[in-house]
Ligand SMILES: Nc1nc2c(c(=O)[nH]1)N=C([C@H](O)[C@H](O)COP(=O)(O)OP(=O)(O)OP(=O)(O)O)CN2
């Protein structure tokens with residue numbers, strides 16, 4: 001089996017609705033996303049001959065996803081009052097609503113699915129919320 005890894009990161013704010021601790025407050029992280037792909041065959045022709053996937057293609061695809069989140073406020077659907085959302089939008093803050101509680105675990109599965117949809121043979125995705133804390137998703 002061959003394995004390739006790449007990583008990217010984004011800086012965003014979030015909070016955990018219903019969390020009994022400091023993470024219930026709005027705060028930020030540099031989210032680090034590490035993607036690993038796997039396959040037992042390499043490309044056998046063209047400019048990617050001898051490669052599993054061109055590193056550039058893998059890196060660019062992950063960066064596109066991370067760039068979408070960069071410098072945004074990520075919030076779970078239903079976790080903010082409509083008036084709060086409206087006020088933040090009126091300030092033209094970048095807001096991204098997600099359909100899951102924005103934990104490292106949920107993000108690892110979310111990125112796994114997005115990268116798989118882009119056609120990469122994803123093996124594992126790790127999401128670091130801090131340098132010491134990561135969640136991973138594999139199938
Ligand atoms: N299993 C998970 N636990 C927690 C998650 C998560 O995504 N998955 N997320 C949080 C919060 O987002 C929080 O920001 C994490 O903060 P904390 O654990 O306190 O990490 P720090 O390294 O910043 O801790 P310090 O004590 O401030 O050094 C909570 N748990």
Ligand SMILES: [Zn+2]
Pocket residue numbers: 014015023027028029129
């Ligand atoms: Zn957090």
